[in-house]
Structure formats: C-alpha cells, structure tokens
Amino acid sequence: MKTLSSRQRHIIDFVNRFWLDRSYPPTVRDIVSGCGISSTSVVDYNLAILEREGYIRRHPGISRGIELVDQFPARGRTVKVSVIGQIAAGEPIPVPTPDTWDVTDSSEILEVTEELTRGREGVFALRVKGLSMVDSLINDGDIVLMQSVNVVENGEMAAVWLKAEKEVTLKKVYREPKRIRLQPSNSQMKPIFVEPDNVEIQGKVIGVIRQVA
Numbered sequence: 001m002k003t004l005s006s007r008q009r010h011i012i013d014f015v016n017r018f019w020l021d022r023s024y025p026p027t028v029r030d031i032v033s034g035c036g037i038s039s040t041s042v043v044d045y046n047l048a049i050l051e052r053e054g055y056i057r058r059h060p061g062i063s064r065g066i067e068l069v070d071q072f073p074a075r076g077r078t079v080k081v082s083v084i085g086q087i088a089a090g091e092p093i094p095v096p097t098p099d100t101w102d103v104t105d106s107s108e109i110l111e112v113t114e115e116l117t118r119g120r121e122g123v124f125a126l127r128v129k130g131l132s133m134v135d136s137l138i139n140d141g142d143i144v145l146m147q148s149v150n151v152v153e154n155g156e157m158a159a160v161w162l163k164a165e166k167e168v169t170l171k172k173v174y175r176e177p178k179r180i181r182l183q184p185s186n187s188q189m190k191p192i193f194v195e196p197d198n199v200e201i202q203g204k205v206i207g208v209i210r211q212v213a
Contacts, residue, residue, distance in 0.1 A: 014026070064136070081112055086126060087129065088130050088170060089130035124146050128143065133186065148202070152173050158204045159201070160182055170205075180195070
C-alpha cells in the first residue's frame, strides 16, 4: 500500500472528524474548505489515489459518497459498548416502552476505540434494520453508536420514540411550525410528520460501524 502524502493524510483525518461531528460524510467542497485546498480538482485527484490504494470507497451519484475503509490499526485505548436492540431505518418498528432498551441487560458487547466515543457518557449501540438512511451511508445490518440524549439540533440523526404508536425509528429530526419532521436520508422515501408532544428523543448518532458483506 502506498505511503500517504501529508495532504492525503490530512484529507483522511478531516473526513473522519467530519463524520464523527456530523454523522455523515463531507462533500468534495467541504474538503476543499476544511483542508485549505485550492480547488475541487486537486481534492478529486487525491481522493482517486486514496480510493485506488484502498483507503476510501466512493459511491457514484451520491454527493456525500465518501466512505473510509477501516485499514488502520486501532489507536489508543478501547471502551466496551452494549448493543441493546434494533432500530428501524424505514417504517418505525414497535417497541413496547421507551425504556425497553436496557444497557445493563445486553448480551452483545462491542469493543471500540476511545476515538469513536470521545469520552462521551451514556454511549450505546443499535443494529439498523432498513434502508431509509442509505444516503448517509447507513445500511441494513450496520450498527449505529448512540449517545443517550433527549434533545438534538435540527438535522441531527436520532432514535425517535413515537409515544402514541409505541414505535421507534432512526431519522434526521427537524422542528417545524407546529410539527416535527422525521426525514429519511433516502431520496426514494418520504418524511414522517408528527405532533411535537408525540416525540421523545432516545439518543443521537455519533458513529457507524458498517457491516462488511
């Protein structure tokens, strides 16, 4: 495997930080701005090298279609995270109560680097079922790392408990006048609109562990 130039290493570090901060990959223009590179063509040239050498994958036709390939040795210490259930990325799935997810009762444990959790408290994991978030590179069978919170910013990806329906779903959350829009990240799927008092945020996405076929 080819040794990376300082610019290529900078691009990989930026893509990784961008994903961890925002839960989706950057565009080429984001990389231009974030890495202080002169043009999109220079970024494309370096991304082509990174893809050829196996450091990234790119998904044609998706503006945020850059995916890091995990070929780097784990750095630093690791922490254990419980996989406590399943989350629907599609039509919401029934969950009897919002506290059905019990971190203390999990039989599946993941070991992840502290770089992924970054010292956050209340981190847990859920296995994804469905394809509503594929444009954010979250596929059926992937595992999402979640931080337990009950408030998110507009556009953040969250596990949302629908109280009346007793169902839970993974969507981007947007507050609109008199309603909440739960937005899939899939151009083939429509958003879900719900009353604000019918929504309870269970946690927000802070990372993804992709299922390798």
